[in-house]
Amino acid sequence: MDQFLTFGIVGLSTAAIYAVIGSGLVLTYTTTGVFNFAHGAAGMLSAFMYWQLTVGWGWPVPVALVVVLLVLAPGFGLLVERFVLRPVQALGEAERLVMTVALLSGLIATARWIWDPNVARPLPMFFAARKPIHLGPAVITWHQAITMAVAVAVAIGLRILLYRTRAGAEMRAAVDDRALVGLTGADPVRAGRVSWILGTQLAAIGGILIAPTVTLDAAQLSLLIVSAYTAAVFGRLRSLPLTFLGAVVVGCMESYLTGYLPQNEYLPGLRLAAPAFLLFLALLVFPHRRLRGRERRLARVPVPTARGTLVFAAVVIAFGAVLASLLGEADLITYGAIFSLGVVALSYVPLAGYAGQVSLCQLSMAGIGAVVWGHLGAHGQLWALGAAILVSAAAGALVALPALRLSGVYLALGTAAFAVILDRWIFGIPAFHVFGLRIALFDQGSVDVSGPRLFGLRLDSGRELMVFAAVCLALASIGVAALRRSRFGRRLIALRDSEAAYATLGGNLLVAKVAVFALASGIAGLGGALYGMQQRTVTADQFSLIAGLPIFLVAVVGGLGAVGNGLFAGTAFVAPTNALIAIAPGTANLVALLPGLAGVGLGHNPDGIVSRFRRQWEPLARDRIALPILLCVLALAWALRFTDVINDWTYYGGSLVIAAALRAWASARQAEPAEPEIPVEWWGLRRAWRPEDEEVLARGVAAG
Amino acid sequence: MASLQVSGVTVSFGGNRALDGVALTAEAGRVTGLIGPNGAGKSTLFDVASGLRRPSSGQVRLDGRDVTRARPSARARHGLARTFQRLELFGRLSVRDNLLVAAELGPERRRADRIVTEILHRLELTDLADTSPDALPTGVGRLVEVGRALAIRPKVLLLDEPAAGQDVEETERFAELLRALTDDGTAVVLVEHDMSLVMAVCDEVYVLDLGKIIAVGPPEVIRSDETVLAAYLGDA
Incomplete structure (x- = not known):
């Protein structure tokens, strides 16, 4: 009984922290409509700053608390509101979501840059030297007591703020109708600003309170917040009292699982994954929403022509072949990921670009593909690649079940929870048997992955695997382009544009969503298997939620509707970062920030870079003089590099400069002389009326 | 047997009853009008009939089959199609592809291309086939929505303010289209604020006010019904 009470108190203390963090999340979501994926990361950053001030620089605790909670946290909240989220406030939910995912990725990279993750940073508990309080058989530390008292104070404070003050009334009014609240003389921007300040402060309080009880690690601390997300989902992201109740459920569950979960090698990960499990279940039993009506701010989805797609596929293979012929063995492993991760990024095109299903677990699906290929394809049997794709597709179909009920932020949350369950529990469990069949995952370590056997040849060198991956990316791109032109592709786009219209025309939402999730996961599984082949050995960490966020961000920046996004995202994610590190090894931390910065900077350009790039380079592709010249120059440059006449930098730099110059020349050649612009009211008078x-x-x- | 039969349908939003025991019958080959002031519950009734909203009580039957608990897609397969008061076109697809998606979901999917070509021609939309619906004026957009609904070869067609945004000439052409549809045996339910159109094409008119049916009858009777006039013009 004493043990039960002790775990209960630990659970309530943890629950208090989740309640504080979760209430901040609910506050910002209800008043601004932004679900802040970076909310936990804000708490993480505050905990690191608090550590820096108190332990690092030896400042007194009260001063450090004042600086973090009253200066740094509100300042950070204001900066985020002003420069990250206000510019995308008028855009769709997906763009706002991308902004906060970019922020999460960027903050983790920033924290790892400033505070070396390899150094342990213990943070003392509050009043750690004092004797604990004894309440009957239960023992409560001062840190736990303070934590619970803070949660109660936050609950009372929020109640007073929301129901007894003008700012609170404005915030509640903004929840109901942001546009209308402006007409009544209140200021929705001010309400949003106040809620961002308060939300960040609550995240900071939670971060500082939880940090002494766990390892001060950027990714772990940011992800601990999954528990706070679960609490917030209990409150349907709207109700603060239900959020507090949800926090109690999650906190106590975690604590009692620690105490009473049977000790064996399969279950420790379950305790870590339990909040994500609960989040997944909570989302599943979420009340049915009505079918979504028409979304009006969607990016166009270009229809690729068959000829254009084939040319693109040839370019992908040629690019792979050129790289394979020029790179050394180590670089082949590094840059081979352009094509394998490109396939993973391509999986976002049908899923998010066509069907509008935001998934944050595509890299986890790639992990499934890698592990299945690793075990079944040990001797290079090609059928095992099919099995890797099929198993990943089956896992994707499983994720699609909540997708029927969820969309937007809730779907992103559900897929994130799925990624965390895989990462923290499933990937880590040892091999087991089902009906005599041995099922092994990462076997609590790493999995060796070998290349495939094709037409009697074993593809095992980095060179062969790079070309093989390029061919796979080319074929997958052709497949996705064909999907766009197909009946199913049209249905996916229709489904995204208006679920209500699609359903009332006889479209089955469940079938379409399950099919597209399975298809995208199969593609990601193929990418994972290719990535594994190139890396030779893979671990579960390479396929975690956090590892997948930068790929998602780069894919968004590329433009989710473009088939060329696989090549773009793979190249943009792998090439500049590794090239920069090769030039200046000290920039590794800065490089880790790039995807986050790109997401923040370009996430509000829904058309993406690929479409713009295509428009800019189209004149060169159409030019019958410039294009052959370019091809000849590129072939010559390749020959010079291959025979070591010129070095890498001259080859890559020179090729880029020549291509850019020819593009400019082709554009100038094709530019038509501009017709003087005539105002619309003079059409038919100053110039002849035209049918168009x-x-x-x-x-x-x-x-x- | 009635093509569409709605009986005793009640829908509540919080404490307010948007529909209160509403009954409506639409027969094959006839145009049934549903009129009423804004907020009367007309679109909510369409949502219930098409399965987008589940009623707290009441029944919806299609060709005698109880579909009250059926999904929207199942009702569409039983021959029910609708348009929306607030346009629900697929903005990222061309006009032709909007219709093609519907035709491919309908019972004659093998003839989808031919059906689309026929409808585009019938609605005089052929020249706009490759245009994005977002670039079209509202009146034309509504016509595209009607065409899309027709592409699933419906037995019952629910039209929610299809003539809004159309000029007099377009409205006249639309009235002819409705007559042609009923000649083909389609049951049409028309929600419309253009009373001249309602009176010209409807065989029977239901008047809905504050969630209740307050009058049913032929247009000439409804035109002079005291209760209807009071609902539209106020008691004063």
């Missing part, structure tokens, strides 16, 4: 003018006017009127 009627349509232009109609479009103008329709656009308002």
Whole structure:
């Protein structure tokens, strides 16, 4: 009984922290409509700053608390509100989501840059030297007591703020209707600002309170917040009292699992994954939402032509072959990921670009593909690659079940929870038998992965595997382009544009969503298997939620609807970062920040870079003089590099400069002399009326 | 047997009853009008009939089959199609592809391309086939939505303010289209604020006010019904 009470108190103390953090999350979501994936990371950063001030620089605790909670946290909240989220406030939910995911990724990279993750940083508990309080058989430390008292104070404070103050009334009004609240003389921007300040302060309080009880690690601390997310989902991201109740459930569950979970090698990870499990279940039993109506701010999805797709596929293979012919063995492993992770990134195109299903677990699906290939394809049997794709697809279909009920932020949360369950528990369990069949994952360590056997040849060198991965990316790109032109592709786009219209025309939402999740996961599984082949050995950490976020961000920056995004995302994720590190090894930390910065900077450009790139380079592709010249120059440069006449930098730099110059020349050659612009009211008077003018006017009127 | 039969349907939003025991019958080959002031519950009734909203009580039957608990997609497969008051076009697809998605989901999916070509021609939308619906004026967009609904070859067609945004000439053409549809045996339910259109094409008119049916009858009777006039113009 004493043990039960002790674990109960630990659970309540943890629950208090989750309640504080979760209430901050609910506060910002309800008043601004932004679900802040970086909320936990803000708490993590505050904990690190608090450690720096108190332990690092020896400042007194009260002073450090004042500086962190009253200066740094509010300042950070204001900066985020002003420069990260306000610019995308008018855009869709997906763009706002990307911003906070970029922030999460960026903050983790920043913390790892400033505070070396290899150095242990113990943070003392509050009043650690004092004797604990004895309440009957239960023992409560001062840190636990303070934590619970803070949660109670936060609950009372929020109640008073929301129901007894003008700022609170504004915030509650902004929840109901942001546009309307402006008409009543209140200021929704101010309400948003106050909620960001308060939300960040609550995250900071939670971070500082939880840090002494866990390892001060950027990723772990940011992910501990999954528990706070679960609490917030209990409150349906709206109700503070239910959030507090959810926190109690999660905190006590974690604590009692620690105390009473049977000790064996399969279950320790379950305790770590339990909050994510609960989050997944809570999302599953979430009340049915009505079918989503039409979303009006969607990026266009270009229709690739068959010829264009084949040319693109040839370019991908040629690019792979050129790299394979020039790179050394170590670089082949590093840069081979361009194509394998490119396949993973390509999986976002049908899933998020066409069907609008935001998934944060695509790299986890790649992990499944890698591990299945690693075990079944040890001798290079090609059928095992099919098995890797099928098993990943089956896992994807499983994720699709909550997708029927969820969309937007809830779906992203559900897929993130799935990634955490895989990462913290499933990937780590030892091999087991089902009906005599041995099932092994990462076997609590790493898995050796070998290359495939193709037409009697064993592809095992970095060179062969790079070309093989490039061919796979090319084929997958052709497949995704064909999907866009197909009946199923049209249905996916229709489903995204208006679920309600799609369903009332006879479309089955469950079938479509399960199919697209399975398809995308199969593609990601293929990418994972290719990545494993190139790396030779893979561990579960390489396929975690945190590892997958930068790939997601780069894919978003590329433009989720573009088939060329696989090559773009793979190249942008792998090449510049590794090249920069090769030039200046000291920039590794800065490089880790790049995907986050790119996400923050370009996430509000929904069309993406690939479409813009295509438009800019189209004149060169159409030019019958410039294009052959370019191809000849590139072939010559390759020959010079291959025979060691020129070095790498001259080859890559020179090729880029020549291509850019020819593009500019082709654009100038094709530019038509500009016609003097005549205002619309003079059409038909100062120049002849044209049949297309009627349509232009109609479009103008329709656009308002 | 009635193509669509709604009986005793009640829908509540919090404490407010948006629909209160509503009954409506639509027969094949006839246009049934559903009119009423804004907020009367017309679109909510369409949502219930098409399965987008589940009623707290009441029944929806299609060709005598109880579909009250059926999903929207199942009702569409039983021959029910609808348009929306707030346009629900697939903005990232062309006009042709909007219709093609529907035709491929309908019972004649093997003839989808031909069906789409026929409908585009019938609605005089052929020239706009490759245009994005977002670039179209509202009135034309509504016509595209009607075409998309027709592409699943419906037996019952629910039209929610299809003539809004159309000029007089377009409305007249639309009235002809409705007559042609009923000649083909389709049951049409028309929600419309353009009373001249309602009176010209409807065989029977239901009047909905504050969630209740306050009058049912032929247009000429409804036109002079005291209760209806009071609902529209106020008691004063």
